[in-house]
Amino acid sequence: MSETPKIRLRGLSKSFGEKVVLEGVDLDVRARHSMVLLGGSGSGKSVLVKCILGLIPPDSGTVEIDGQDVRRLSGRDRAALLDRIGMLFQNGALFDSLPVWENVCFKLLAQKRITRRGARDAAAEALAQVGLAASVGELSPAELSGGMQKRVALARAIAARPDIIFFDEPTTGLDPIMGAVIDGLIVDCVERLGATAFSITHDMASARRIGDDAAMIHKGRIVWSGSAETLGRTGNAMADQFANGEREGPIQMELRR
Amino acid sequence: MSAPLNLLALLGRTTLAALSGVGALVLFAGHAMLLLLRPPYGPRLFLRHFAEIAYFSLPVVALTALFTGMVLALQTYTGFARFNAESAVASVVVLSVTRELGPVITGLIVAGRIGAAMAAEIGTMRVTDQIDALRTLSTDPMKYLVAPRLLAGLLALPLLVVVANLLGVFGGYLVGTMKLGFAGEAYLRNSWDVLEAIDVISGLAKASVFGFLITLMGCWYGYNSQGGAQGVGQATTKAVVAASILILASDYVLTEAFFAQ
Incomplete structure (x- = not known):
């Protein structure tokens, strides 16, 4: 190689x-x-x-x-x-205290690459890539099924490209x-x-x-x-x-x- | 090895482990406090924790302080009546509440309510990989989870103690005037005359220290919890017990510092 x-x-x-x-x-x-x-x-x-x-x-x-x-x-x-680097954890490791959209854009917000207003749109885009509707962004992680949590975690892992x-x-x-x-x-x-x-x-x-x-x-x-x-x-x-x-x-x- | 040497070795190991634990705790607190000074600052997180401590603890602190003041007036009257010193009730109530009972009772209530909640929340985050997830999301968990909580504890407890002091004195006033037959104006004048600035200031300083210790214990035990639900449960218990003991111990030290002749 x-x-x-x-x-x-x-x-x-x-x-x-x-x-x-x-x-x-x-x-x-x-x-x-x-x-x-x-x-x-x-x-x-x-x-x-x-x-x-x-x-x-x-x-x-x-x-x-x-x-x-x-x-x-x-x-x-x-x-x-x-x-x-992005990481998808075994159990999702989504932050319970934050809504889904904030979970998805957490890294972008932490790095100040995006405003909180823009984060909702960016989250909707990332959620769409994993087959979830934008409305899921308003839910809390506890309201999601296991499969949806995995998809949200995947969206979070890829959101910062x-x-x-x-x-x-x-x-x-x-x-x-x-x-x-x-x-x-x-x-x-x-x-x-x-x-x-x-x-x-x-x-x-x-x-x-x-x-x-x-x-x-x-x-x-x-x-x-x-x-x-x-x-x-x-x-x-x-x-x-x-x-x-x-x-x-x-x-x-x-x-x- | 002989029995005395075994005992000595055990004592040595225990002492070293205790010192190592205290050292790690001091470094943990120092690191978190240093992070408070370093940008970016997180006012949103701070306000969230401040509201959780100051605003949402208000009802239980207020009720406890009110009844404590009432009981204190009643007990003081009963005891002092044996020496014909009933007139000292207002003074005893106001000094006891502002110097000791306001901060200590508020501290113990907040330790049970907030210290436990913080240990449980951070502990759950630890055992479900959320703290590791923070690192992979370009976020320092100490800065995100610990630093704002410590600052919130430091600043929120004095506010709660102001309310506890007012309601504690008011509780004494209610019992004094409605049950024990004191004139309202005289009761208040007695309270005011005996009160000095140091009484209030010492109570508020204690409250700040207690707030710091409560949040520190909650964060420390939560952050270092291991295992699953059982580990989180143990962390919660330890946080409350340690905070309660530290509140009482530091209360003595601070009382010595403020009032020892």
């Missing part, structure tokens, strides 16, 4: 006390491509994303975005970098049809923005729909990476067991009897 990866992780490690969550993670994410990180519950997926975003400091290793080591950036440069978007289990808790709708919206939004997408999921249907590339993390290590098209027939025993949902294989669930 000659082009500089959009995101390059090298030797990323993180422990919480005795518990090792990430152990020397190496991973490249190609610019304007969609990477899907697969892994079971507790495999370190969410911690990895939080380390990339700087929400959790890694113990060692490097996180490079556009060739810049994020941990060496000054506070201002790191803030400027975060300005270019980021060039990297992270998706944390975007279809978790949704029915299969709504999951497919959200995946379709993610693909459309990422393509429209020309952004790089990094998703973490254990929903294989979703992974196949939204991913160009895929990687598998197990016990804090990347055990396989390759094309998302090959999921289920990668030749890697762990990745194939996970993708095919097989009980027998190298990955053993730790069950107490």
